[in-house]
Amino acid sequence: EVQLVESGGGLVQPGGSLRLSCAASGFAFSGYWMHWVRQVPGKGLVWVSRVGAAESDTDFADSVKGRFTISRDNGKSTFYLRMNSLRPEDTAVYYCARGGPYKYDAQDHWGQGTMVTVSS
Amino acid sequence: QSALTQPPSASGSPGQSVTISCTGTSSDVGGYNYVSWYQQHPGKAPKLMIYEVTKRPSGVPDRFSGSKSGNTASLTVSGLQAEDEADYYCSSYAGSNDLKFGGGTKVTVL
Numbered sequence: 618e619v620q621l622v623e624s625g626g627g628l629v630q631p632g633g634s635l636r637l638s639c640a641a642s643g644f645a646f647s648g649y650w651m652h653w654v655r656q657v658p659g660k661g662l663v664w665v666s667r668v669g670a671a672e673s674d675t676d677f678a679d680s681v682k683g684r685f686t687i688s689r690d691n692g693k694s695t696f697y698l699r700m701n702s703l704r705p706e707d708t709a710v711y712y713c714a715r716g717g718p719y720k721y722d723a724q725d726h727w728g729q730g731t732m733v734t735v736s737s
Numbered sequence: 738q739s740a741l742t743q744p745p746s747a748s749g750s751p752g753q754s755v756t757i758s759c760t761g762t763s764s765d766v767g768g769y770n771y772v773s774w775y776q777q778h779p780g781k782a783p784k785l786m787i788y789e790v791t792k793r794p795s796g797v798p799d800r801f802s803g804s805k806s807g808n809t810a811s812l813t814v815s816g817l818q819a820e821d822e823a824d825y826y827c828s829s830y831a832g833s834n835d836l837k838f839g840g841g842t843k844v845t846v847l
Contacts, residue, residue: 652836654783661740662783662826663777664836674833712782721830723773723788730782 627732639713650716741839745759767808771830
């Protein structure tokens with residue numbers, strides 16, 4: 618059974634940093650694109666970032682480019698979202714999701730989400 | 738990186754059909770056959786319902802179907818059931834460095 622478990626969310630002050638983790642199990646992690654998608658409570662889904670099998674293959678939404686980095690540890694079946702220079706508008710539930718072997722594949726499994734609150 | 742356009746709401750009686758549209762541009766929906774649809778119940782994670790415009794993952798009822806014409810994709814739910822009441826989001830591959838979601842459509846079963 619495919620499982621994705623996020624961790625690392627919490628309350629952080631504006632300008633602060635946070636690292637989210639997503640632990641995967643039940644599939645051959647190293648062969649899949651992995652994504653972060655966020656959702657302000659009561660609002661829609663917004664794609665944040667993705668990382669390919671090769672850690673150098675990464676993409677970011679314009680709203681987070683230059684502030685967020687994404688990485689993965691295939692040995693631990695875990696990928697990460699490092700969030701720097703956080704802003705109140707980054708407040709959201711952050712979901713990790715599994716893509717497929719190709720960048721254009723849909724996200725077929727999702728974690729339950731971790732809440733990030735940026736506030737003083 | 739503008740979002741795809743969906744109607745905010747749609748509704749139908751049990752047994753009826755409802756169709757949700759998702760309008761983009763030639764750089765996303767119109768340019769690729771990589772449109773997906775997700776169902777999200779309150780407080781839950783999204784669930785993939787349709788991928789690559791028309792394909793259903795294993796376990797998704799065949800009451801759910803997808804299509805595309807030009808820059809607009811559509812999700813049709815036939816034979817509406819109470820458990821279909823949820824938010825639905827479309828998504829489209831938008832090139833090598835982007836992925837877009839729609840704003841979401843709340844489906845109400847009357």
